[in-house]
Amino acid sequence: MKMAESFLHENDEAGQVAVVMVPFPAQGHLNQLVQLSCLVSNYGLQVHYIGSSVHNRQARVRVNGLNLHHVSKIHFHDIPIQAFESPSPNPDSSSKFPVQLQPAWDASLSQRQPIFEFLREIAEKSKRVVVIHDHLMAAVVQDVVSIPNAESYVFNCLSAFTQVAFMWEGIGKKFPFELSKELPSIEGCITEEVGKFAALHSEPLKYRAGDLFNTCRLIEEPYLELLTGEEIIGDRKSWAIGPIIPPVLPSRDSPPKCLQWLDRQETNSVIFVSFGTTTSLSDEEIKELASGLEQSGQKFIWVLRDADKGDIFAGEARRAELPKGFEERVEGVGIVVRDWAPQPEILAHPATGGFMSHCGWNSCIESVTMGVPIAAWPMHSDQPRNGFLVSEILKVGIVVREWDQRGEVVKASTIENVVKRLMASEDGEGIRKRAEELGVAMRRATEDGGVSRVELGSFVAHITR
Incomplete structure (x- = not known):
């Protein structure tokens, strides 16, 4: 400073x-x-x-x-x-x-x-x-x-x-x-x-x-x-x-398990999945997302938490159920985080190569700053327009689901295809390169x-x- x-x-x-x-x-x-x-x-x-x-x-x-x-x-x-x-x-x-x-x-x-x-x-x-x-x-x-x-x-x-x-x-x-x-x-x-x-x-x-x-x-x-x-x-x-x-984020003496797991992964090999603090997924949506991530074969960190209450310290939060045997089947490929996750540090980690996000502005600008491309899945408020900015104007993201289809449950096959496109295709590599270049410029700013x-x-x- x-x-x-x-x-x-x-x-x-x-x-x-x-x-x-x-x-x-x-x-x-x-x-x-x-x-x-x-x-x-x-x-x-x-x-x-x-x-x-x-x-x-x-x-x-x-x-x-x-x-x-x-x-x-x-x-x-x-x-x-x-x-x-x-x-x-x-x-x-x-x-x-x-x-x-x-x-x-x-x-x-x-x-x-x-x-x-x-x-x-x-x-x-x-x-x-x-x-x-x-x-x-x-x-x-x-x-x-x-x-x-x-x-x-x-x-x-x-x-x-x-x-x-x-x-x-x-x-x-x-x-x-x-x-x-x-x-x-x-x-x-x-x-x-x-x-x-x-x-x-x-x-x-x-x-x-x-x-x-x-x-x-x-x-x-x-x-x-x-x-x-x-x-x-x-x-x-x-x-x-x-x-x-x-x-530049501060270093930790004892980083959480998710960061330790990232340390063992290859550069740009992991997609980070998180929908912020105001979105709760239904059991059906969780099932489809789990299946889509598993079928994609791509490495992932998935933050699975219920949306905040007005007083986050009052009472127990719902613990969403994953498909039976899911975590055992994806062991070594992906991890599920159920508590508070250090999002900026995950996005800044070299192993993180994509971010499936609700497109809250906090998440968008953090992802752009860290040079990480976005799979845009807006849920409410300003998020649909933020997702449009990221995908159509800045060209550093792709859309998971169009806003006019928000009433439909996104199927596992759609999620699988989006993850593969972002993480393991020539198109995704081009999007990632643009995101990385923009991230360098943003950090210099x-x-x-x-x-x-x-x-x-x-x-x-x-x-x-």
């Missing part, structure tokens, strides 16, 4: 600025703001991370790919939240959207007053308070405008491409760029309930001083230009600072003098002006 060290020597104001992170209570959002907290604290800024006790605990126990010394610099604060139900996910639902998390999201609105009181207290001790909040926490932090020495910035957890698609669709306009095929429909992406929840934040978003994007100009320049144009953002400032995952590092430095200079 040479630029950060240089900044500290030149800017004595840094110690007088307090940065407060306000994440949305869902794993992909909690995780990204922990990553950003580490980046910002390396510039000598005091960083406060605030949320409910259960979600702060979740963020800490699931720290992935970060230097624990950097994490230890973050000040975590537990903010009161009203009690919320924490139902289990329904793996047999016709929609993959995680409706079980809605009570926790609704409860987050109750944090408006205690967060305001926290910010007011911090403001009395600081030259300036800089609030960086998730897009879906705008209503909760809206009172920042009444604190004279405070300002807020939205941290955008989505791809710029997907944001443009949603925005233009919302105003009834055609997508403003020519595409090779039709965009996946928004139908089935979200529930009416979460749509209403998102609408609560529309007006408060106008109070922000600027925007941060977890993406890189190298892959999303046209869409960023559109989002940050004067007709959209006005006179607000914006910075594209991604990828925020460290390009976060190094000293790289485009994303320069923008991060510009943001820090701005908030410590």
